[in-house]
Amino acid sequence: MSAASPERISNGISDKRLVLSVREARKAYGFVTALAGASLDLCEGEIVALLGDNGAGKSTLIKAITGIVTLDSGAIELDGRPLRLRSPADARASGIETVFQDLAVFDNLTVSDNFLIGREQTWPRWLGPLGFLSARQEQRQWREHASALSVSHVSPSHEIGLMSGGQRQAVAVARAVAFARRVVILDEPTAALGVRESDEILTMVRRLPERGLSVIIVSHNMDHVVRVADRAVVMRQGRSVGEMDVRQGVQKDLVAMIMGVT
Amino acid sequence: MGADVDIAGKSSGTATGRRDALSIVLLLLQAGPIIILVTLVVAFGLLAPHFISVRNLQNLLAQSAIVCALGLGQFLVILVRGVDVSVGSVIALSVVTVATLTGVDQPSSIALVIYPLVGLVVGLINGLLIVKGGIPQPLVVTVAMLGIVAGVVLLISGGNTLVGVSPAVHWLANGKVLGIPAGALMVLILAGLFWLLLRRTQWGRWLYAVGGNPDVAQWVGLPRDRLIMSAYAICGTTAGIAGMLYHGRTGSASPLSGVGYELDAITAVVVGGASLFGGRGSITNVLFGALIIATIRSGLQQLDVSPFWSSVAIGIGILVALELDVLRKHIENRIRTLRARQVNQ
Ligand SMILES: Nc1ncnc2c1ncn2[C@@H]1O[C@H](COP(=O)(O)OP(=O)(O)OP(=O)(O)O)[C@@H](O)[C@H]1O
Ligand SMILES: [Mg+2]
Numbered sequence: 001m002s003a004a005s006p007e008r009i010s011n012g013i014s015d016k017r018l019v020l021s022v023r024e025a026r027k028a029y030g031f032v033t034a035l036a037g038a039s040l041d042l043c044e045g046e047i048v049a050l051l052g053d054n055g056a057g058k059s060t061l062i063k064a065i066t067g068i069v070t071l072d073s074g075a076i077e078l079d080g081r082p083l084r085l086r087s088p089a090d091a092r093a094s095g096i097e098t099v100f101q102d103l104a105v106f107d108n109l110t111v112s113d114n115f116l117i118g119r120e121q122t123w124p125r126w127l128g129p130l131g132f133l134s135a136r137q138e139q140r141q142w143r144e145h146a147s148a149l150s151v152s153h154v155s156p157s158h159e160i161g162l163m164s165g166g167q168r169q170a171v172a173v174a175r176a177v178a179f180a181r182r183v184v185i186l187d188e189p190t191a192a193l194g195v196r197e198s199d200e201i202l203t204m205v206r207r208l209p210e211r212g213l214s215v216i217i218v219s220h221n222m223d224h225v226v227r228v229a230d231r232a233v234v235m236r237q238g239r240s241v242g243e244m245d246v247r248q249g250v251q252k253d254l255v256a257m258i259m260g261v262t
Numbered sequence: 263m264g265a266d267v268d269i270a271g272k273s274s275g276t277a278t279g280r281r282d283a284l285s286i287v288l289l290l291l292q293a294g295p296i297i298i299l300v301t302l303v304v305a306f307g308l309l310a311p312h313f314i315s316v317r318n319l320q321n322l323l324a325q326s327a328i329v330c331a332l333g334l335g336q337f338l339v340i341l342v343r344g345v346d347v348s349v350g351s352v353i354a355l356s357v358v359t360v361a362t363l364t365g366v367d368q369p370s371s372i373a374l375v376i377y378p379l380v381g382l383v384v385g386l387i388n389g390l391l392i393v394k395g396g397i398p399q400p401l402v403v404t405v406a407m408l409g410i411v412a413g414v415v416l417l418i419s420g421g422n423t424l425v426g427v428s429p430a431v432h433w434l435a436n437g438k439v440l441g442i443p444a445g446a447l448m449v450l451i452l453a454g455l456f457w458l459l460l461r462r463t464q465w466g467r468w469l470y471a472v473g474g475n476p477d478v479a480q481w482v483g484l485p486r487d488r489l490i491m492s493a494y495a496i497c498g499t500t501a502g503i504a505g506m507l508y509h510g511r512t513g514s515a516s517p518l519s520g521v522g523y524e525l526d527a528i529t530a531v532v533v534g535g536a537s538l539f540g541g542r543g544s545i546t547n548v549l550f551g552a553l554i555i556a557t558i559r560s561g562l563q564q565l566d567v568s569p570f571w572s573s574v575a576i577g578i579g580i581l582v583a584l585e586l587d588v589l590r591k592h593i594e595n596r597i598r599t600l601r602a603r604q605v606n607q
Contacts, residue, residue, distance in 0.1 A: 068481055089483030100481055107594075108474035108541035109467070117471055118482045120464045129465040161594055164602030194602075 016043035018080070019214045020065070020096075020183055025074035027060055027238075034060040035071070036238035042183065042216060045209035049225040049246065050218045051258050052235035058218045059101055061235070062185050065216075066098045067091040078182065092118070095181030099172050101188050101218075107161030111151075112142045114160050115175050149174040150204055166197025173201055177208065184208055186217045190224055202228050222251040234258055281600045284593050291590050295534050295550035302554060306561035313564050320443055324436070326556035327445035328507045332527035333534070333548045334449075334456050335385075335500030338493040340531050341473045343540035344400035346388060346494060349501035349527055351411035353520025356380040356505030358415050361424040361515030373428050377506040378499045384411060385498020389491035408524065415517045423516040427509050435510025445507045450549075452503070457545045469493065474541030529576055530555055533583045539591070554579070 020042040027035040035057045042048055050058050063069040065076060067085030076083045078094055085091050091098070105114050116138055122131025139156065146152045151174045154167050163171075169189060176184050186205065190198040198221075205228050208215050219225050225232060229246045234257045242257050244250060290297075307314040332349055339346045356377040364373050384407065391403050437444040460466035472479045472489045480486045508519055534551025536543025555576060562572045 066481070067483075087483060088481055092483050098481070100478070104475075104478045104481060106471045106474040106478060106541070108470060113467060113471075117467075118484055120467065122464045127463075129468065130459070130463050132462050133464060133467065162597050162601065164598060164604075166602070 016046065018042070019044050019046075019078065020216075021077045022061065022065065023075045023077075025061060025064055025076075026072045027057075027064065027069060028072060033238055035064070035074075037074075038235060038238060038240050040216075040233055040240060042214045044214060045212060046231065047205065047209065047215040047217060047229050049229035049232040050216055050235065051220075051225065051232055051254060053258055056235040057238040058235055059187055060238075062098065062100075062187050062216070062218065065091070065183075065185065066096065089118070092179070096183045096185065097176035097180035098185040099169075099176045099187060099189050101191070103165065103168055103172065103192060105160050105168050105172050107159070109160060110157050111154050111160050111163075111171055112138055112156035114171055115142060115145070115156070115178070117175070119179065145174065145178040149177060150200055164197075165192045166194065166200070169193060169197070169201060170204075173204060177204065177213075180213055182214065184213050184215045186215065188218050188220065190219065190221060198224065222254050225254065226251060236260055278604065281597055281604075284597050284600075288590065288593055288597075291586060291593075292535065292547075294586065295547045295554065298533075299550050299554050299557065302557045302561065306557065306564065310561060310564035313561060316441070318560065318564070320438070320441070322553075322556050322560050323446040324443035324511075325560065326552050327435075327443065327449045328504045328511070328523070329526045329530050329555060330446075330449045330549055330552040331452065331500050331504040331507060332523060333530035333552045334453060334545065335497030336527040337531045337534075337536055337543060337545065337548045338456075338469065339400070339497045340528075340536050340538060341469055341540060341543060342490050342493045343473055343476065343538075344392065344490065344493065345528060345538075346385075346404045346497045346501075347401065347524040347528070348384060348388060348404040348407035348411055349497065349504070350520045350522060350524040351408045351415065352381050352384050352498060352501035353505040353508050353523060354415045354517055355384065355411050355418075356502040357509045357515045357519045358419045358424075358517055360506075360509065361426075362418055364428070371428070371430050374430060374506070377509075378502040381498040381500065381502025381505065382495055383498070385495040385501070386491070388498065389494030392494065393487040393490050419515070419517040421517060423514050425514040427513050427515075431506055431510040432513065433510075435507045445510070452500075453545055453549055460545060465489070465492070470541055472541075476540075526552075526555055526576075529580050532587075533579050535583065535587075537587050537590075538584070539587070 018041060022038065022040040025035045025038045038057060038061050040050070040061065050061070052058050060069060064071050067088045067090050083094060106117065109117070120133055121137060122129070122133060124131055142156045146156070151170050154163070154171060160168055160171060169192065173186065173189055176186070189201050193201065202224060205215060205217060217228060226246055226248060231243060232246050232254055233243045234241055241260070244253060244257065303314070312318055336346060336349065359380050360373045360376050363376060388404055388407055391397055392400050397403050433444060434448060435445050439447055460469065468484050468489055471484060472486055476486060504523070505520065509515060512519065530551035531543065531548055532538065532551070533554050534543065534547035536548065558575050558579070559572050562575065563569065
């Protein structure tokens, strides 16, 4: 394994506080084993790249942390406390926000509807979901966040289905970033994007640690990984098989580790 | 250099132009139902001398009230990518249940509650089977329910028709308020309520979200299953209300009440421009859809065309509406790529 990089502002993993840890995660879909004892640590303000070939189990691990998939066995801890997730709503309530693979937006809703989905404030309270939405308040919420998240050029009242892939992904990322309190998880956020659109997303991601957020990012693009990540964790066949500090020029090593040739 | 800039400017200009043209087509598609309705009314008005008369229009509204009521509930189900074909039988079940429970001679206003309650029960069963039973084909589930309920209706009624209906129900179906049929007015108020719920409440927005992308809805933590259940429950309830209007209009409780109405309900929603892909459509267009059907029926009747032809016309109407929906999806994709190209220029 390569030594810690000297020129990097050391993100000294040892002296940082552990935010999220997954231990020995196992999950089988029928006869398909998606996770076979995967582990993952994430420190405060750290950006970890989760790497691995197609089918390595990255998305499944993320879905377990997000409460979509229930693990067969294994433990997830957030801030040192066991995290019990019965639904994705639990994960959001714990401060974990996720951008899922394949543009996870509602094409038939507007930009600001997408941004606020599941977090709408209603009036009067006691009516619950049957309470009324306030368009004015939603506009205000959008304006508060939009400028900080580089989506200010997107019109909030436009239907998101009519926007380009980059704009849609930007809104999906903004939704996660705006409301996350502990961890932001991005599953291939740049997969469908062009060069400029990827750039914007990566810049946004790189700034998240300033706000005290930790990030897990899945990507197949090693150049993107090198640009944003502090550390890389590699998965193969449902297991975490190695990790490496990330700095310029490690692309080849990362690829070798993903393919399992050492 | 100057030429370069010119070319770049021009090409992005035409892309914008094309996008705007496509956006206009999209708007036209959205306004389609009202355009079709007005065209039909004008055409029949010119062809059939008595078509645009107060009496005929009153009749038309009263007739369409049943399909409108059915369409409101059906729209919610189609919005969440489902369909409910059991509503025809639910009409019969509500009618026969009321007639059996309250008797037909005793005027009883409790009946007004029983119709929607019967529908609610069937709707909840549909929703439970589809959501909790894990049967992913709503069509098959509700076809089975159509048969089951039709059988239950025959069992309850013994195949007999009870003649008579309570005065309150009779008035709702045949009475008039300021010249407007009471049933139509009731459905209009109901539609207003639906519009408010769908467009102004969190529940409504979530329903559109679930229809637009059920997986993402679950991922972001919306109560997807309960939302889908609520759509089926409400669809059953509106079918019960339609049963009340049906009972009032026919004045008797036949076990064969409402046969075939499920097709009209689905047609109204689809012709009204709601997408079978889910997540698209509006309450107003559903009403227009129901009125289009009623107009075709009544217009062809006035022209002394065989009623068989109206089936053909309505069937063609469904197919055209479905094709237009596919076209809409296609145009949206085009707009998206044009916009992406512009962003990357
Ligand atoms: N819902 C499911 N049902 C059955 N098998 C599944 C399901 N989801 C994932 N799998 C299987 O689990 C394994 C891991 O899948 P996963 O999506 O986690 O991989 P991944 O690392 O995210 O791959 P990719 O890079 O292609 O996104 C694969 O073999 C996949 O086929
Ligand atoms: Mg994946």
